[in-house]
Amino acid sequence: MLDAGFFAGQRYELIDGELIDKMGQNPPHAYCIGLVSRWLASFLALDLIRIQLPMEAAGEDRERSVPEPDVAVVREALPDYRYRHPRGDELLLAVEVADTTVSWDLSRKAALYARAGVPEYWVLNLARRVLVVHLQPEGAEYKQHQSYAEQESVSMDGRSEAVKAAALLPRP
Numbered sequence: 001m002l003d004a005g006f007f008a009g010q011r012y013e014l015i016d017g018e019l020i021d022k023m024g025q026n027p028p029h030a031y032c033i034g035l036v037s038r039w040l041a042s043f044l045a046l047d048l049i050r051i052q053l054p055m056e057a058a059g060e061d062r063e064r065s066v067p068e069p070d071v072a073v074v075r076e077a078l079p080d081y082r083y084r085h086p087r088g089d090e091l092l093l094a095v096e097v098a099d100t101t102v103s104w105d106l107s108r109k110a111a112l113y114a115r116a117g118v119p120e121y122w123v124l125n126l127a128r129r130v131l132v133v134h135l136q137p138e139g140a141e142y143k144q145h146q147s148y149a150e151q152e153s154v155s156m157d158g159r160s161e162a163v164k165a166a167a168l169l170p171r172p
Contacts (some may be wrong), residue, residue: 028126028170032097035168036071036124043161047077048092055094056085058116067112069094073156088116092157099126106132111140120157124168131165 033051040049050072057067066085073093074086088094094113096105105123113121114137121134121142129150134142148154150166 031170071095088118095122
């Protein structure tokens with residue numbers, strides 16, 4: 001239906017066989033995506049950073065889910081991406097900005113990304129002003145997750161380019 005243009009001009013995400021309406025973003029959500037992408041662009045090549053673009057789910061999820069993380073980082077910019085979306089195991093990081101979708105992003109989306117083999121999954125919780133980092137996917141869950149308060153620093157993939165969580169969150 002997507003290829004036929006049935007949903008042209010509308011933003012939907014297919015998750016677990018359900019079409020999820022991606023409503024318009026409020027300003028803090030959109031601003032946060034910009035903060036994350038600018039931080040990543042300070043040490044990564046721009047062609048590795050993907051903003052709200054589809055990724056391929058794994059296994060049985062492939063037919064029922066086409067997630068679109070708010071921000072994602074691919075390991076390398078492969079020419080194959082002209083013909084297919086990156087797989088979860090080809091990502092370094094997936095980021096969701098959560099204002100009204102916190103429980104969804106911390107549960108169903110986390111399980112989906114873990115099953116896809118996304119090695120690092122971040123949820124920026126705008127309401128609580130924390131960053132939740134998920135690591136070590138195994139099956140439908142991440143073995144490790146940690147919350148970072150505004151004053152705490154975090155780095156992607158253990159790199160030296162650390163950032164305080166507050167720098168990735170819009171000011172209240």
